[in-house]
Amino acid sequence: MVYDKIFAFVMGACVGSFLNVCIYRLPKDISIVKPSSFCPKCNSPIRWFDNIPLISFIALGGRCRNCRRPISLRYPLVELITAVLFLFLYSRYHLTLSFLKLTLFFSLLVVVSFIDIDYHAIPAYLCFLGIAAGLAFGVYKTFIEFKAGKVDNLIIITDFKNLLFGLGFTYFFKFFGDVALNIYLSFKNKDSIEGEKEALGLGDVDFMGMVGLFLGIKAVVLTFFIAPFIAIIYSVFAIIFKKSHLIPYLPYLSLAAFISFLWGNNILAFLGF
Ligand SMILES: [Zn+2]
Numbered sequence: 001m002v003y004d005k006i007f008a009f010v011m012g013a014c015v016g017s018f019l020n021v022c023i024y025r026l027p028k029d030i031s032i033v034k035p036s037s038f039c040p041k042c043n044s045p046i047r048w049f050d051n052i053p054l055i056s057f058i059a060l061g062g063r064c065r066n067c068r069r070p071i072s073l074r075y076p077l078v079e080l081i082t083a084v085l086f087l088f089l090y091s092r093y094h095l096t097l098s099f100l101k102l103t104l105f106f107s108l109l110v111v112v113s114f115i116d117i118d119y120h121a122i123p124a125y126l127c128f129l130g131i132a133a134g135l136a137f138g139v140y141k142t143f144i145e146f147k148a149g150k151v152d153n154l155i156i157i158t159d160f161k162n163l164l165f166g167l168g169f170t171y172f173f174k175f176f177g178d179v180a181l182n183i184y185l186s187f188k189n190k191d192s193i194e195g196e197k198e199a200l201g202l203g204d205v206d207f208m209g210m211v212g213l214f215l216g217i218k219a220v221v222l223t224f225f226i227a228p229f230i231a232i233i234y235s236v237f238a239i240i241f242k243k244s245h246l247i248p249y250l251p252y253l254s255l256a257a258f259i260s261f262l263w264g265n266n267i268l269a270f271l272g273f
Contacts, residue, residue: 102214121203174200222256
């Protein structure tokens with residue numbers, strides 16, 4: 001059957017459309033339910049037939065119907081990424097708890113990444129929400145297994161261990177990274193330093209706790225060491241095309257987390273672990 005896969009893709013595109021709303025509104029503290037969609041350039045409301053994921057962008061030729069100014073290519077891009085993500089996860093997991101858990105997790109990574117690209121920071125509650133949701137999935141799964149007689153208590157030890165590992169592992173590197181960076185800066189130029197500089201932000205630590213909770217301990221380690229490689233590749237492009245090389249880090253961590261999820265075991269086997 002191919003209809004269910006088409007449905008998963010369409011659902012993903014619709015969720016992607018909602019993620020666009022979150023990316024635009026959450027950092028500005030605008031409600032994500034009211035008002036309904038509006039053009040960010042002329043503020044005119046967008047009618048439902050101009051708000052169909054992916055299709056409306058093409059039908060409108062990438063321009064607002066009212067002010068004719070271009071609509072950012074990011075909107076269909078986020079919709080497409082989410083649609084492909086849903087299709088892929090559905091093909092692999094069908095309608096299971098894993099499907100729900102992973103679509104929620106990777107959707108959150110999309111939101112966090114694009115907000116980080118715009119603001120170089122994210123609202124702290126986003127990772128906390130993700131962690132709360134991850135723990136709720138753990139409780140539910142354990143409850144199901146308890147009822148089926150597969151486990152003899154309701155304590156979700158593994159999830160907590162994974163969460164704490166993600167937080168602790170990243171905080172360890174943040175601590176020594178910050179110390180090293182500040183020593184380096186104090187030798188380099190004593191006068192131009194205002195305040196402490198951070199090698200990794202606390203947002204990155206929360207983020208990695210979430211990675212541990214959803215993908216496990218191995219994924220934390222892989223994500224942490226893959227992300228810098230992606231960042232370097234981007235930096236080279238940025239230098240060639242003379243774009244700003246002041247880079248937000250969460251998009252790289254997100255991509256690295258997805259790579260760890262897809263090929264983590266292959267990479268570890270290749271490295272001889
Ligand atoms: Zn407009």
